[in-house]
Amino acid sequence: MTALLEVNHVSKQFGNDSKALSDVNFTVNEGEFVSIIGPSGAGKSTLLRCINRMIDATGGEITFDNMNVMNLKKKELKMVRTRIGMIFQHYNLVNRLSVIENTLHGILGKKSTIAGVLGLYNQAEREQAVRILSMLGLGEHIYKRADQLSGGQKQRVGIARALIQNPRMLLCDEPIASLDPNSAKTIMDHLRTISSQMGITVIVNLHQVDVALKYSDKIIGINQGQVVFNGSSKDITKEDIQRIYGSEAEDLIFDIGGIHAS
């Protein structure tokens, strides 16, 4: 397996003394499903956004597909971003536009400015959008306005918008944090399928340790901006969880034994 993403000694400083990330190192292989877990404010979102440079890291090196992301020019950065899909906790759709328009937003990065401004999409692109939406079970909602959908459906539109980019990698920032357990399961199942069947690398920030253990190949645990665990989800122990969350593992509301048994 080849490494698609390498994060070396990355740090991020906001202001003068608050360090959001310090000396973060990890690699992600092609097609892997990786979960980043850790307490609120540990730097999970910051780390995810440093990868596609929605936030600029203050030090270190990030290599995506053999390209150093840190010193790309504006135009090259946009090229890299077209190959990385992003999914958000609050879906970040344009609520007043239809499901298919929101989906087609994913290919704006490949369009000329004129075509982008006027929203000109060709037949092939529209059919592609319909195909992806049907695959995600949204076939009958294509022309509905985004604000008429439920949370789980909105998140699936978010996934469709990322998939139409034809990405090598998906970055998911707390994709199920605002969803009920059923919708959350649907979303996680879709992400798992995307990783294992389409070969797209998926990196997910998660709050739910049990979900992370169940779905991912690899877990990265973060506490106070530092990687405190990096390994297979099968190898994780009670002590590791304790180290990540900095509390007694017994206090956490899930049963680690039950997860590994199933």
Add this chain to the structure above:
Amino acid sequence: MQADFFAKKRRNSLGFLLILGAITFGAIVITEYNLVKGFESLPRAVTWALGNFYPTQESLSRLPGILNSLLETLLVSIAATTVGASFALFFAVMGSNTTRVNAFFGSISRGIATVFRNIDVAAWAMILLFSFGQSSLTGYFALFFGSFGFLTRAFVETIDEASGGSVEALRATGASYFSIIFQSVIPSSVPQMISWVLFMIETNIRSATLIGLLTGSGIGFTFNLYYKSLNYDIASLVVITIIVAILFIESISNYVRRVIL
């Protein structure tokens, strides 16, 4: 401890009320305002208005002229607002934290808008009187500057509120700046912006009446003319047409708001 907390809160409220009372009393003493006399004169004012301030049969003959200047005022207000809105849209996109090109241009455009907003429409009219004299052009520019400043501020907030998330999502897909503006910012903020423009038109029609007094144009001037020449019946007709026009415009804009929001 807990009792202390609530006692302190009560003391604070009481202190605030005492200060407010002292200021009111001080103001009454300084301006030599007689409270009793002030309220006594109210019924007399009403009696006078009922006796003189109503349109008569003859005053109706002046209606076409009045409607003409009312129409002028309405059109000037609408023109000033819509032109102001298009400038405001540009400055708001430049000034909003979500869509600005960089921090430097952002603060410049917000700074310009703040200056225009904080000078009152009436003050603008007086400043512009020097350059344009007593004409409807002065009124137009005064309303235009005021609307521009206010709408820029309102639009900046609309953009920040309505499109923060989707702008981030589109930036992450590698979309170009103008694609983001036209595919995300404009579709999410347009209804709210139209609502602000309608509000501005309503406000401007009200201000335009006062501006007319200063600049000698429109319905404000018409009112002043009849009022100063003691034609109270015609002046009251002017007031009635203004009220009817404002209610009419407001009902239209309420209807439009219901449809678009």
